[in-house]
Amino acid sequence: xxxxxxxxxxxxxxxxxxxxxxxxxxxxxxxxxxxxxxxxxxxxxxxxxxxxxxxxxxxxxxxxxxxxxxxxxxxxxxxxxxxxxxxxxxxxxxxxxxxxxxxxxxxxxxxxxxxxxxxxxxxxxxxxxxxxxxxxxxxxxxxxxxxxxxxxxxxxxxxxxxxxxxxxxxxxxxxxxxxxxxxxxxxxxxxxxxxxxxxxxxxxxxxxxxxxxxxxxxxxxxxxxxxxxxxxxxxxxxxxxxxxxxxxxxxxxxxxxxxxxxxxxxxxxxxxxxxxxxxxxxxxxxxxxxxxxxxxxxxxxxxxxxxxxxxxxxxxxxxxxxxxxxxxxxxxxxxxxxxxxxxxxxxxxxxxxxxxxxxxxxxxxxxxxxxxxxxxxxxxxxxxxxxxxxxxxxxxxxxxxxxxxxxxxxxxxxxxxxxxxxxxxxxxxxxxxxxxxxxxxxxxxxxxxxxxxxxxxxxxxxxxxx
Ligand code: ADP
Numbered sequence: 494x495x496x497x498x499x500x501x502x503x504x505x506x507x508x509x510x511x512x513x514x515x516x517x518x519x520x521x522x523x524x525x526x527x528x529x530x531x532x533x534x535x536x537x538x539x540x541x542x543x544x545x546x547x548x549x550x551x552x553x554x555x556x557x558x559x560x561x562x563x564x565x566x567x568x569x570x571x572x573x574x575x576x577x578x579x580x581x582x583x584x585x586x587x588x589x590x591x592x593x594x595x596x597x598x599x600x601x602x603x604x605x606x607x608x609x610x611x612x613x614x615x616x617x618x619x620x621x622x623x624x625x626x627x628x629x630x631x632x633x634x635x636x637x638x639x640x641x642x643x644x645x646x647x648x649x650x651x652x653x654x655x656x657x658x659x660x661x662x663x664x665x666x667x668x669x670x671x672x673x674x675x676x677x678x679x680x681x682x683x684x685x686x687x688x689x690x691x692x693x694x695x696x697x698x699x700x701x702x703x704x705x706x707x708x709x710x711x712x713x714x715x716x717x718x719x720x721x722x723x724x725x726x727x728x729x730x731x732x733x734x735x736x737x738x739x740x741x742x743x744x745x746x747x748x749x750x751x752x753x754x755x756x757x758x759x760x761x762x763x764x765x766x767x768x769x770x771x772x773x774x775x776x777x778x779x780x781x782x783x784x785x786x787x788x789x790x791x792x793x794x795x796x797x798x799x800x801x802x803x804x805x806x807x808x809x810x811x812x813x814x815x816x817x818x819x820x821x822x823x824x825x826x827x828x829x830x831x832x833x834x835x836x837x838x839x840x841x842x843x844x845x846x847x848x849x850x851x852x853x854x855x856x857x858x859x860x861x862x863x864x865x866x867x868x869x870x871x872x873x874x875x876x877x878x879x880x881x882x883x884x885x886x887x888x889x890x891x892x893x894x895x896x897x898x899x900x901x902x903x904x905x906x907x908x909x910x911x912x913x914x915x916x917x918x919x920x921x922x923x924x925x926x927x928x929x930x931x932x933x934x935x936x937x938x939x940x941x942x943x944x945x946x947x948x949x950x951x952x953x954x955x956x957x958x959x
Contacts, residue, residue, distance in 0.1 A: 497621075497622055498622060498624070498633070501630035502629070510588050513551050519614065523616075525616060526570070526599065527614050528600060528615070530549060530608070534583060546562070547561075547563075551611055553609070566583050567586050568584045569582065570601060572601055582602060584600065594622065598617075599617065654679065654947075656682045657715045659686065660716050661720070662688055668719065672934045672938070679935065679939075690704055693731065695734075713735070714740070714741065715742065716740055716741070718731075730746070741945055749897075752918040755915065756774055764894070767894060769914070770834075774829075778820050792834045793833060796832060797822070797828070798829070802868050840864065840865045841857055841858065841860070841867055842904060842906075845880060846900075848937060852885045852889065855880045855929075856876060869924045875924050875928040883910060900917060902915075902916050
């Protein structure tokens with residue numbers, strides 16, 4: 494006879510030290526470490542010791558219960574997540590109560606918003622104490638929804654804010670996590686919508702948006718689209734459907750589409766009289782020599798129209814190299830922009846973060862040694878920078894030319910003044926928030942509030958006419 498606990502594949506447990514009377518854990522003896530869903534994880538030092546503060550949403554699909562906690566850090570550990578990517582996580586020690594027994598376990602903290610359970614119980618925490626019966630679940634007792642409501646009643650915050658949907662692909666991405674947190678922090682109800690899981694009913698009388706499983710999405714006040722380049726077509730269609738349902742969006746579908754087409758965007762910049770490097774584009778390979786001459790000859794920059802994050806950008810140092818790359822690309826039917834090389838920029842550019850009609854933050858990005866592309870994804874580094882009035886003006890005018898509400902505008906400094914490189918309609922938050930310490934996610938949420946004319950009154954926030 495064993496006196497070990499027999500558990501199923503999912504069990505209710507509690508973590509009294511964290512003030513969590515009930516949390517459902519996925520029992521997974523295939524994972525070594527246990528993990529707990531946590532966000533807003535902030536390290537700090539106290540008496541020379543490393544601590545963290547963090548918040549937990551203990552209930553699945555319910556962000557209205559928030560538990561805040563502080564704990565000393567046991568260690569930092571590299572853990573491979575379900576996508577196989579290594580993450581550096583904080584480890585804390587907490588007492589686990591499972592059935593009638595309690596013992597201390599180690600927990601790594603990570604955002605498990607995308608997972609089916611808020612907690613994962615791994616084998617290190619179970620060794621010597623637990624046997625797993627993979628067929629069973631809730632072997633140690635179930636918790637009824639009404640009991641959960643009663644247990645967490647005191648921790649539930651009343652939502653009086655807006656209902657804001659984040660339309661994106663990966664809730665784990667830094668920018669998406671930050672937007673969800675920033676909205677929650679300001680008292681809004683945030684919902685993550687996976688672009689690919691939305692589908693729509695086109696009907697002039699009653700347009701609808703449905704979500705995986707047949708749920709009709711209703712009472713959404715605003716949508717923030719953060720559409721990956723690979724799903725531009727469908728993501729923009731979904732955004733347009735929300736617009737046709739009268740829902741405010743922070744970046745409408747058409748401006749997003751314009752920003753994704755480098756040639757169209759460049760033509761719009763020219764129409765608005767905005768300075769940019771001299772650029773050429775041709776469909777036929779017959780006039781490659783003149784195309785090169787037209788932009789001032791080699792060295793010159795070649796850009797794939799479908800590129801991004803610096804991936805499709807090449808520096809052709811000689812006339813010969815330029816000709817062969819252009820002709821090779823043409824033979825593959827790839828669309829290529831040919832652009833004058835701004836040598837004096839010295840591998841630096843500016844990323845200006847524009848919200849509404851203002852540059853709210855800016856960084857200067859510097860390319861890695863031996864590269865000319867300053868994209869952070871290409872090994873570039875970033876630091877906060879104070880930009881000049883003409884750069885500020887250019888960034889705002891470019892955002893307006895495309896009709897965007899929020900944009901990351903890339904500008905290069907040349908001998909003849911600032912020149913526009915490109916406008917990104919889903920600018921990443923990580924590099925710029927880290928370099929400047931600014932809460933840009935919070936400012937984006939404020940812009941949603943402003944667009945909706947939402948004001949926070951002392952106790953009862955209300956919608957007023959926009
Ligand atoms: P992507 O959309 O792939 O980021 P960009 O047009 O922004 O493409 O170019 C990537 C990087 O290459 C820029 O951040 C800049 O550092 C460098 N770069 C781009 N165009 C030029 C140019 N005309 N002259 C000099 N450097 C350039």
